[in-house]
Amino acid sequence: MKALKSLLDRIAQRVNINLRELEFDVMPIAHHLVPLKQMTKFYAFYGITPNHSLSLEFRHSSLAGSYFLGRCRTNHSILYKTDVRGDELQKKGATFTFNGHTLTLAEDEIIDVQDSYLVKTLVHSYSHDPESRERFFVTNTLSCHYANIHGSPTDGSFLGPFATVDLTTMYDCAIGAYCYIQAGEIGHFHADPGMVWARSRGDFNFVYHHPLDRLKPYIDFVPGKAPTGVFMDFLEVRKKDFERVFDVVNLQRPKGIPSNASLDRYAVIKPKMHIAENVLVAQRAYLENSYLGKGANAQENCYIINSRLEGDNVTAHGAKIIDADLGNRVFVGFNSFLRGCPHCRLTIGSGTIVMPHTIIDIDRPLTIPANHFVWGMIADEADLAQNSMPLEDFARIDGRLYRGNLLFEGSGAAFVAAFQKRIEHILLDNGALFDGKRYKGHAQRNQNISVNTIQPYPEGRLKGMYPTILIQP
Amino acid sequence: MKALKSLLDRIAQRVNINLRELEFDVMPIAHHLVPLKQMTKFYAFYGITPNHSLSLEFRHSSLAGSYFLGRCRTNHSILYKTDVRGDELQKKGATFTFNGHTLTLAEDEIIDVQDSYLVKTLVHSYSHDPESRERFFVTNTLSCHYANIHGSPTDGSFLGPFATVDLTTMYDCAIGAYCYIQAGEIGHFHADPGMVWARSRGDFNFVYHHPLDRLKPYIDFVPGKAPTGVFMDFLEVRKKDFERVFDVVNLQRPKGIPSNASLDRYAVIKPKMHIAENVLVAQRAYLENSYLGKGANAQENCYIINSRLEGDNVTAHGAKIIDADLGNRVFVGFNSFLRGCPHCRLTIGSGTIVMPHTIIDIDRPLTIPANHFVWGMIADEADLAQNSMPLEDFARIDGRLYRGNLLFEGSGAAFVAAFQKRIEHILLDNGALFDGKRYKGHAQRNQNISVNTIQPYPEGRLKGMYPTILIQP
Incomplete structure (x- = not known):
């Protein structure tokens, strides 16, 4: 176990050097994050398919539970139950447009993770950084439970539990628990817990802060201790269900799944589920007693329980939906926590957009009308009135809006348009719009994956470390 | 599936070129051997431990069910449910003695399999070829169900079902079903089914031919068809039991196993087994309602059912023991088939040696005394009288002995001594003699293997083919 211990130390030291200007010390966090004794018992995973170009290179990485699809590389990294998903990587010669310039990829895109701990973190490959298109690096980074690095080159950073960095290039930053940051390029930035920030330079700036006293019962993180709160408890009681799917080599595919829908082999499917056409259920999604209408998708680490989703719904990574009824094309952003109860269902009308990292937790029935935009912390009608707005009204903002803990600056129209464009892109990529011929997406392409442990x-x-492994097509 | 098909064709053509002088055509055999449709469903396995030096290199090999431990390499090979076990490979600098010369290994030994089909074949790494110590190659070879290439460089050969090539270097040979060949270097040799040949040039020559009419009910092989007979039927009805052990990622270790005994994770252990100290149970062994005394070993593909083995017993690869009582240190050679019945138990006294590829199949009780040597086909007392001899008497032979289908030439003493030396070596290697400090063997070293699929x-x-995989320490 010596090699594993010294690897842990070395990574923590490197992250600390990167964060020295912020005077942020990851050491007390680092030693609590990775269960050394468990590291020998975990498996790592990778998938192979003819549809994703393969290039895995693991050198003395310790990796557990990872899910590599598409080109990847990792080096001295501890990826502990982390999903690294390269299924949107572009090939050499692909073009992309940035600020009016059209650029061509000189090489196939790869994901490259070096000297990092990523604890139950999602790393996805939707690229955006115009400066580093071919290589997605995540170097000298320490990321806590259920964090989410979404399409993000990052270098020398800390991510607290349930933090999301989305379409962001980030250098030497410390991102607090349950922060959502989608801000382009940022450096030497320290975000306190519960910040929700979406910025497009020149277009708009959305900044919300979860009230810390109300956030604490959901997620509380003190360095040197495990995170606590409703989020962790919620996951803890459902952990057992995942053991079964990871313990069996060949799982029976549940019956009644349409041939154009895709159920990941490592999702938990409890009774009674209705799964319609073009549905995509990703790895580690958890579904129970719910209805997923045509084209709905359930992304990694999301939970959908006792709920009805009419169709073309996006349930993003880590979102939880309990005792709720969602109309058509409702978008629920990353790590949102929407909890009704059997006698107080949450109803959300068609076309409504739930901002990432929104908490809606109610003890009386609550209805959010169609085509609204919702954000922040909502426990009742009063919160909803403050933290929502018809999309149409939001699109009319031009200038500055203060509302409770929200500051919005810039063009509401640009903000709403960007969101809707992204939802369209997600539905298209996920195969929600597949018509039997056109618009094939993940739901149709990911059906047949060979998963290797x-x-x-x-x-x-070397206990807990892996041998060097190179896998090429 | 195109790539897999053309690989199959290419290998068969190469084997045919090698066997052109023997006018042996493997084409009709080749196309029947590998279930193309199944090849996508099978998994391959490799084990990693700190005790075996690792160097796996799979390049466009199609491999299923293989078990690589220790250095290995394979190339364009189809290894279909084959065990390749490199756990006796020697390291660079190790010395060995051959005909009085002491030689030193220039490199670590490796196993290298190229352009071969190996169907449910065992390939083991106990080296012997003085000309090719560092590299164990198995090139342009087609081997049928349950064949056994034991420590053998081989080049351009065909092995029929249940054939064993033991400590033999073989070039361009065709070895019939159920042949056992341990003959040093052979080339351009065609062995008819059921030949049992053990030769040490200058010392002894043991040649037995199973009577073909009596062998046929046990194993019958017609090119272009699957093998048939008692052996195949026996395996077929027990196939289901193996599915469970291969379908579950983490199996519970049965209780009551001494800490110095080793049970392979891919063995079938049915109720009620007694397993004593220093016992070694290898991969794909099948144990049911039996007693394995101290230091007994159950090697790959062996079956021990309703039997009692007192201790220090060697049950070699592929041997089957049913309704039998075996005294201390009874040796049962490769692929032997010893079948009593509940009311007609087979009893074998201590120290007795059962020659590889011996069939003892009785419908009345039969007792073989202690310290005897037994070979060939035995159904009753009369057969036993012809096909057995006290070891002491056998050791007295000096010259030529004809007895039934047996021809023995040379020194009986050398023959018996060589056998006993080998048994001693097997017990030592397998850890049967471990005293808590000294004589650690496989039973103690192989307990903790990470098995990867x-x-x-x-x-x-590329359906059914594997990506290129390189694994190094």
């Missing part, structure tokens, strides 16, 4: 050395000095 | 492309042109 790899294991570390079981004892000795 | 790998899978082929699930669809497309």
Whole structure:
């Protein structure tokens, strides 16, 4: 186990050097994050398909539970139950447009993770950084439970539990628990817990701060201790259900799944689920007693329980939907927590957009009308009145809006348009719009994946470490 | 599936070129051997431990069910449910003695399999070829169900079902069903089914031919058809039991196993087994309602059912023991088939040696005394009288002995001594003699193996083929 311990130390030291200007010390966090003794028992995973170009290169990485699809590389990294998903990587010669310039990829895109701990973190490959298109690096980074690095080159950063960095290039930043940051390029920035920030330079700036006293019962993180609160408890009681799907080599595909829908082999599907056409259920999604209408998608780490989603719904990574009825094309952003109860259902009308990292937790029935925009912390009608607005009204903002803990500056129209464009892109990519011929997406392409498990050395000095593994097409 | 098909064709053509002098055509055999449709469903396995030096290199090999431990390499090979076990490979600098010369290994030994089909074949790494110590190659070889290439460089050969090539270097040979060949270097040799040949040039020559009419009910092989007979039927009805052990990622270790005994994770352990100290149970062994005394070993593909083995027993690869009582240190050679019945138990006294590829199949009780040597086909007392001899008497032979289908030439003493030396070596290697400090063997070293599964492309042109995989320490 010696090699694993010294790897842990080395990574923490490197992250600390990167964060020295912020005077942020990850050491007390680092040693609590990775269960050394468990690291020998975990498996890592990678998938192979003819549709994703393969280039895995693991060198003395310790990796557990990872899910590599598409080109990837990792080096001295501890990826502990982390999803690294390269299925949107572009190939050499692909073009992309940035600020009016059309650029061509000189090489296939790859994901490259070096000297990082990523604890139950999602790393996805939707690229955006115009400066580093071919290589998605995540270097000298320490990321806590259920964080989310979404399409993000990052270098020398800390992410607290349930933090999301979305379409962001970030250098030497410390991002607090449950922060959502989608801000283009940022550096040497320290975000306090519960910040929700979406910025497009020159267009708009959306900044919301969760009230810390109300956030604390949901997620509380003190360095040197495990995170606590409703989010962790919610996940903890459902952990057992995942053990079964990871313990069996060949799972029976549940019956009644349409041939153009895709159920990941490592999702938990409890009774009674209705799954319609073009539905995509990703790895580690958890579905129970719910209805997923045509083209709905359930992304990684999301939970959908006792709920009805009419169709073309996007339930983003880590979102939880309990006792709720969602109309058509409702978007629920990353790590949102929407909880009704059997006698107080949450109803959300068609076309409504729930901002990432929104908490709606009610003990009386609550209805959010169609085509609204919702954000922040909502426990009742009063919160809803403050933290929502018809999309049409939001699109009319031009200038500055203060509303409770929200500051919005710039063009509401640009903000709403950007959101709707992205939802369209997600539905298209996920195969929600597949018509039997056109618009094939993940739901149709990811159906047949060979999932491979790899294991570390079981004892000795290298205990918990993996051998060097190179896999090429 | 195109790539897999053309690989199959290419290998068969190469084997045919090698066997052109023997006018042996493997084409009709080749196309029947590998279930193309199944090849996408099978997994391949490799184990990692700190005790075995690792160097796996799979390049466009199609491999299923293989078990690589220790250095290995394979190339364009189809290894279909084959065990390749490199756990006796020697390291660079190790010395060995051959005909009085002491030689030193210039490199670590490796196993190298190229352009071969190996169907449910065992390939083991106990080296012997003085000309090719560092590299164990198995090139342009087609081997049928349950064949056994034991420590053998081989080049351009065909092995029929249940054939064993033991400590033999073989070039361009065709070895019939159920042949056992341990003859040093052979080339351009065609062995008819059921030949049992053990030769040490200058010392002894043991040649037995199973009577073909009596062998046929046990194993019958017609090119272009699957093998048939008692052996195949016996395996077929027990196939289901193996599915469970291969379908579950983490199996519970059965209780009551001594800490110095080793049960492979891919063995079938049915109720009620007694497993004593220093016992070694290898991969794909099948144990049911039996007693394994101290230091007994159950090697790959062996079956021990309703039997009692007192201790220090060697049950070699592929041997089957049913309704039998075996005294201390009874050796049962490769692929032997010993079948009593509930009311007609087979009893074998201590120290007795059962020659590889011996069939003892009785419908009345039969007792073989202690310290005897037994070979060939035995159904009753009369057969036993012809096909057995006290070891002491056998050791007295000096010259030529004809007895039934047996011809023995040379020194009986050398023959018996060589056998006993080998048994001693097997017990030592397997850890049967471990005293808590000294004589650690496989039973103690192989307890903690990380077993990894790998899978082929699930669809497309490469369906059934694997990506290139390189694994180094």
